[in-house]
Amino acid sequence: MHIMNHRQIFFQSIAQTSPFPLSIEIADAEGIYLTDKAGKKYIDFISGINVSIIGHCNPTVVKAIGDQASSYMHTMVYGEHIQTPQTRLSEFLKTILPSSLDNIYYVNSGTEAVEGALKLAKKYTGRHEIIAFKKAYHGSTAGSAALMSDSTHTAVSAPHVPGVKFIEFNQINELEKITNRTAAVICEIVKAEAGIITASAEYFIQLSNRCKKTGTLLIVDEIQTGCGRTGTWFAFEQMNIIPDILLLGKAFGGGLPLAAFIAPKSIMQCFSYNPILSHITTFGGNPVCCAASLATLEFIRDRHLTETVTHKSDIVKATLSGLEVRICGLMAAIQLSSFEDVMKVCQNCMAQGVLVDWFLFNNTSIRLAPPLTITEQELLNSLNIIRTQIYNL
Ligand SMILES: Cc1ncc(COP(=O)(O)O)c(C=O)c1O
Numbered sequence: 001m002h003i004m005n006h007r008q009i010f011f012q013s014i015a016q017t018s019p020f021p022l023s024i025e026i027a028d029a030e031g032i033y034l035t036d037k038a039g040k041k042y043i044d045f046i047s048g049i050n051v052s053i054i055g056h057c058n059p060t061v062v063k064a065i066g067d068q069a070s071s072y073m074h075t076m077v078y079g080e081h082i083q084t085p086q087t088r089l090s091e092f093l094k095t096i097l098p099s100s101l102d103n104i105y106y107v108n109s110g111t112e113a114v115e116g117a118l119k120l121a122k123k124y125t126g127r128h129e130i131i132a133f134k135k136a137y138h139g140s141t142a143g144s145a146a147l148m149s150d151s152t153h154t155a156v157s158a159p160h161v162p163g164v165k166f167i168e169f170n171q172i173n174e175l176e177k178i179t180n181r182t183a184a185v186i187c188e189i190v191k192a193e194a195g196i197i198t199a200s201a202e203y204f205i206q207l208s209n210r211c212k213k214t215g216t217l218l219i220v221d222e223i224q225t226g227c228g229r230t231g232t233w234f235a236f237e238q239m240n241i242i243p244d245i246l247l248l249g250k251a252f253g254g255g256l257p258l259a260a261f262i263a264p265k266s267i268m269q270c271f272s273y274n275p276i277l278s279h280i281t282t283f284g285g286n287p288v289c290c291a292a293s294l295a296t297l298e299f300i301r302d303r304h305l306t307e308t309v310t311h312k313s314d315i316v317k318a319t320l321s322g323l324e325v326r327i328c329g330l331m332a333a334i335q336l337s338s339f340e341d342v343m344k345v346c347q348n349c350m351a352q353g354v355l356v357d358w359f360l361f362n363n364t365s366i367r368l369a370p371p372l373t374i375t376e377q378e379l380l381n382s383l384n385i386i387r388t389q390i391y392n393l
Contacts, residue, residue, distance in 0.1 A: 006025060030055070057255075097233075118219075120270070121183045127182060130182070135191065178207075184216060184245070186220075195365040198328055211244070218245070227297065229330060231309035313330060316383060342364060349389050
């Protein structure tokens with residue numbers, strides 16, 4: 001009988017999402033580094049797509065996970081038992097969020113946070129129209145997928161959840177499409193998968209005002225931008241707006257699956273009646289994930305990591321000067337001219353031990369999102385490798 005190695009099993013038995021997965025066989029992950037089975041080290045310059053914000057296997061997070069796992073793991077479906085990892089995490093969040101965002105619904109993944117928020121907005125307002133932005137990505141399950149304007153991605157799952165309208169980002173005249181029939185507008189402050197595209201504070205203020213005027217809830221998706229990535233705990237703070245519902249995920253779980261939608265209690269409480277159990281989840285708010293999240297957020301606070309982002313962002317700008325770069329804090333896109341060039345740069349950087357990637361809706365740009373814990377020297381060395389691969393094209 002032929003015994004397959006793990007690489008063969010991966011290609012034969014694990015569902016593939018593309019014809020060219022990175023297929024690094026992971027042996028170990030520590031700090032900014034991944035190590036493969038052959039002992040080759042790679043700098044994870046994309047943080048596992050904006051997840052490992054304080055690097056991999058941070059010892060304080062690993063300890064928090066171990067301590068919690070040895071105390072208790074799953075005890076009951078979400079919302080029934082009082083679990084201190086959940087309450088402690090919500091107490092921490094209170095210290096970094098506006099006072100209106102005082103009620104947290106924990107879920108397992110970003111797309112579930114989106115689904116929960118859409119349902120909450122519909123139930124609370126009694127309306128069913130949702131407005132989303134062209135070329136935004138909010139997840140792959142039915143409700144989130146209906147928020148994708150890009151027909152090459154949506155055609156596969158038609159017919160879609162109805163009631164979604166799309167508007168152009170950063171165009172004030174489009175805001176009049178938000179009316180008193182609109183339940184919610186869902187937006188990112190930095191459209192991540194479109195390739196790091198943001199809008200002016202003035203635009204976001206007008207968006208927020210239009211939502212207030214029409215009784216529409218403003219859902220802000222900070223699944224990629226949250227937890228310090230852009231230099232403040234949340235990117236909305238830089239735009240002088242306060243969301244009605246805030247979505248967190250990715251880095252929020254500290255390397256474990258955790259996401260949340262956060263709203264004023266006056267809005268969230270409509271899930272507990274008419275009918276009761278309007279929205280439920282088995283694993284949402286798993287205590288081990290909440291412990292990992294809290295340890296991660298405390299680490300970011302105690303090491304003042306958000307305050308280091310602006311300086312590191314300046315290093316990225318200076319080192320990549322001469323290239324077309326879009327940047328917000330420590331998330332950036334380098335614009336190249338073709339997908340072939342992007343593929344070549346990604347492959348050549350990987351050969352040099354630096355992992356970069358492209359974006360779902362922009363495959364002519366290189367994605368950069370290193371852990372916030374990267375040192376200035378490591379940042380410089382990696383950027384020099386990336387820049388050299390681009391100049392060698
Ligand atoms: C802005 C944004 N929202 C939502 C999601 C969906 O998150 P998940 O993959 O955890 O379902 C993503 C994932 O990339 C995202 O970037």
